[in-house]
């Protein structure tokens with residue numbers, strides 16, 4: 500599927516290998532609160548260690564906006580990675596990322612050693628793909644491996660810039676796995692292929708809706724974005740979330756589904772409340788009404804019970820399911836039922852089940868279905884752009900096979 504060279508196609512013995520990972524993990528008081536991304540990076544790192552490479556890791560963390568921010572240091576990641584690998588990961592604490600500490604640490608490396616550089620976004624050039632930082636990174640290594648799917652939709656120094664300055668630039672196992680799962684699901688799915696989209700806004704997913712409609716058999720729309728479709732059908736949606744500028748777009752998509760003979764499932768009933776809960780997990784009084792009977796002073800905050808059943812039935816009869824975006828305000832237990840029903844149906848389905856990262860991945864893990872899915876993408880934005888059918892610059896920059 501993926502026509503790019505991978506870590507299996509190169510010999511790294513004795514070579515300095517710079518690996519761009521996605522160590523953008525959530526931190527609270529300096530502690531890592533979810534280490535999924537670290538665990539997901541281990542197969543590539545272990546392979547390079549076993550093959551005798553000098554493994555130099557780099558990543559961004561949060562948004563330090565081009566300057567050192569002590570709270571966004573990768574030091575806690577070095578510590579936890581050392582434990583996960585059962586091997587010292589030497590941390591090079593340079594505010595300029597490639598500075599005296601990094602250079603000395605790399606110069607002292609033996610085969611199989613591991614060094615972690617400081618947060619790449621401490622450098623202002625990083626997100627602009629500026630040449631100076633790309634050159635600094637390239638000066639440290641003989642070979643570049645990109646294993647950061649989460650930033651593959653961006654052209655930055657630490658994925659795209661550096662690739663163009665080294666002879667050998669390949670992708671790692673995580674990148675390969677992401678692209679194989681998402682690529683196969685979209686381009687070569689076992690049918691029926693059901694795609695589920697939710698989340699807040701239609702505007703964020705225009706191209707995803709359009710592209711998936713062409714590829715799938717059934718497109719399910721839930722979450723906040725469903726109300727713009729319901730309004731496009733001429734329904735009263737009360738004070739529900741709406742993208743008024745996208746009403747014509749929704750009409751076009753409904754027409755397109757009909758022309759292509761695709762099923763487009765929208766909520767037939769909806770869970771409504773007077774106000775959006777504040778704080779988001781505060782108790783909330785709800786009613787479930789038919790989607791064409793939302794009172795003008797109420798708002799839809801989750802799919803209804805009949806809709807949950809309808810969507811779950813479609814999921815259970817699928818052979819491939821791709822899901823991006825929650826069905827309601829899942830952060831509130833009263834409004835998480837629709838998202839829970841879809842997650843449960845996916846867990847029960849005899850199908851390849853793929854979660855497109857971000858909020859949906861958080862919802863599935865929070866609801867305890869994480870290990871029941873075939874694949875949970877580590878990149879929300881990147882997986883969405885992939886589902887739009889776009890080429891990801893971080894992948895395109897690697898050497899072809």
Ligand code: ATP
Nearest residue numbers: 698699722723799800824827828856857858859879
């Ligand atoms: P990612 O691409 O990271 O997976 P997403 O597409 O799931 O993200 P958003 O588009 O931000 O993310 O949507 C998620 C948010 O939408 C959640 O915080 C959820 O509470 C909110 N949401 C879902 N349904 C509704 C609704 N009916 N009204 C208002 N907000 C909603």
